[in-house]
Amino acid sequence: MAVAGLTSPSPAYSHRTTTRLRSSSQLSLSSTHLSCRLRRSFRPRNSSITCSVNQVAPVSVQKPEPKDKSECFGVFCQTYDLWAEEETRSWKKLINIAVSGAAGMISNHLLFKLASGEVFGPDQPIALKLLGSERSIQALEGVAMELEDSLYPLLREVSIGINPYEVFEDAEWALLIGAKPRGPGLERADLLDINGQIFSEQGKALNAVASRNVKVIVVGNPCNTNALICLKNAPNIPAKNFHALTRLDENRAKCQLALKAGVFYDKVSNMTIWGNHSTTQVPDFLNARINGLPVKEVIKDHKWLEEEFTEKVQKRGGVLIQKWGRSSAASTAVSIVDAIKSLITPTPEGDWFSSGVYSNGNQYGIAEGLVFSMPCRSKGDGDYELVKDVIFDDYLLKKITKTEAELLAEKRCVAHLTGEGIAFCDLPEDTMLPGEM
Ligand SMILES: NC(=O)C1=CN([C@@H]2O[C@H](COP(=O)(O)OP(=O)(O)OC[C@H]3O[C@@H](n4cnc5c(N)ncnc54)[C@H](OP(=O)(O)O)[C@@H]3O)[C@@H](O)[C@H]2O)C=CC1
Numbered sequence: 001m002a003v004a005g006l007t008s009p010s011p012a013y014s015h016r017t018t019t020r021l022r023s024s025s026q027l028s029l030s031s032t033h034l035s036c037r038l039r040r041s042f043r044p045r046n047s048s049i050t051c052s053v054n055q056v057a058p059v060s061v062q063k064p065e066p067k068d069k070s071e072c073f074g075v076f077c078q079t080y081d082l083w084a085e086e087e088t089r090s091w092k093k094l095i096n097i098a099v100s101g102a103a104g105m106i107s108n109h110l111l112f113k114l115a116s117g118e119v120f121g122p123d124q125p126i127a128l129k130l131l132g133s134e135r136s137i138q139a140l141e142g143v144a145m146e147l148e149d150s151l152y153p154l155l156r157e158v159s160i161g162i163n164p165y166e167v168f169e170d171a172e173w174a175l176l177i178g179a180k181p182r183g184p185g186l187e188r189a190d191l192l193d194i195n196g197q198i199f200s201e202q203g204k205a206l207n208a209v210a211s212r213n214v215k216v217i218v219v220g221n222p223c224n225t226n227a228l229i230c231l232k233n234a235p236n237i238p239a240k241n242f243h244a245l246t247r248l249d250e251n252r253a254k255c256q257l258a259l260k261a262g263v264f265y266d267k268v269s270n271m272t273i274w275g276n277h278s279t280t281q282v283p284d285f286l287n288a289r290i291n292g293l294p295v296k297e298v299i300k301d302h303k304w305l306e307e308e309f310t311e312k313v314q315k316r317g318g319v320l321i322q323k324w325g326r327s328s329a330a331s332t333a334v335s336i337v338d339a340i341k342s343l344i345t346p347t348p349e350g351d352w353f354s355s356g357v358y359s360n361g362n363q364y365g366i367a368e369g370l371v372f373s374m375p376c377r378s379k380g381d382g383d384y385e386l387v388k389d390v391i392f393d394d395y396l397l398k399k400i401t402k403t404e405a406e407l408l409a410e411k412r413c414v415a416h417l418t419g420e421g422i423a424f425c426d427l428p429e430d431t432m433l434p435g436e437m
């Protein structure tokens with residue numbers, strides 16, 4: 001077998017064809033692929049591995065092989081003598097980033113940001129492990145081909161697959177984007193169940209094969225409850241490592257406040273989104289600041305804050321769908337980048353960021369056992385702490401109670417997927433995703 005080359009993006013490297021070759025040659029092609037990966041070539045000059053099928057010892061017994069094996073892709077299976085490149089000397093150790101829904105719209109923006117170095121930095125080589133499905137495998141090959149053609153120096157490996165137990169192996173970051181979108185006639189309870197099954201399976205897979213300190217960001221909706229299902233199915237990974245993406249809501253809220261106050265949006269800080277990534281979410285203007293001052297001192301129209309501003313942020317996703325004909329993809333990818341960067345760089349003094357995190361042990365009196373968006377700070381080590389000095393008033397507490405009730409109802413709906421008994425679905429009527437109106 002020729003190692004998948006620079007010039008032939010043919011189906012020769014699809015997972016199915018690789019399986020066929022393996023069967024006929026009686027060789028462990030999986031070892032071949034591994035030995036061909038770029039990370040293996042970080043070694044002194046003159047001792048780089050020359051990759052060829054002859055190096056692999058024949059195996060006497062042919063094991064049954066999974067049909068859905070994840071494989072390195074095209075040019076990313078090649079070996080190079082990287083010591084010729086001085087810059088690689090100062091590079092950090094390669095990290096594995098798994099992305100689900102990798103052929104979807106959000107990923108189409110996100111993967112290229114990850115590969116460019118804008119997220120993890122110019123000295124951080126990465127491996128992208130892309131999860132698709134039978135439905136999307138062709139498209140996923142197309143994505144991998146575009147990554148090949150982009151010639152990103154920091155992108156050392158790309159593998160694609162449809163089995164989360166393969167794709168999530170040794171993942172240090174898992175960006176879980178793939179989920180069935182809500183369509184006409186689909187009840188929210190049904191969506192919770194369908195997507196819940198996906199996140200239950202992916203939680204189990206992370207538990208089995210990912211790095212013990214993997215950081216998981218759940219984007220696929222309904223993301224808070226999907227994140228809860230995921231963490232409940234991954235008992236060997238700290239619950240604190242699971243996040244539901246509410247950073248897009250934070251960014252949307254900052255933009256609206258900046259617009260009203262007539263300032264550039266970098267002047268808005270301390271923006272918390274409380275609760276669910278849904279139309280009950282609470283953009284907190286009581287604690288947010290503009291130019292370091294409380295928002296209510298800068299924007300005197302408090303009725304606007306309570307009514308128009310709040311609803312605008314809650315329903316921004318839906319308005320965008322009406323304009324665009326599809327949900328936010330580029331801005332969601334940007335907000336995923338922001339969310340990751342907030343965990344790997346120290347939070348600026350006095351500021352914070354929002355993330356949907358496990359509510360156990362929170363000091364705000366929010367019900368335990370939920371994934372609830374709250375204000376967080378990080379030292380830049382991938383971990384976070386909840387912010388202590390926030391204030392509440394009756395308006396804020398009432399709104400938080402409403403989004404909490406919604407999340408508690410969602411949780412009861414998926415009890416069968418979190419190991420908490422029999423599910424009982426009594427969702428409030430107005431329970432909606434931001435993209436629904
Ligand atoms: N938290 C947030 O702020 C935001 C969250 N979202 C959510 O992110 C998710 C992905 O959005 P986006 O990338 O635009 O969506 P796309 O429709 O472009 O991609 C979604 C991917 O989900 C996968 N999927 C899994 N199960 C199914 C299924 N049963 N039917 C169809 N597709 C399925 C598909 O990949 P495959 O076949 O490979 O599994 C598909 O490529 C959605 O759930 C969306 O609601 C969107 C915007 C903001």
Ligand SMILES: O=C([O-])CC(=O)C(=O)O
Pocket residue numbers: 221248316317318327328433434435436
């Ligand atoms: O509802 C959706 O799919 C879109 C979404 O989450 C958002 O725009 O915030």
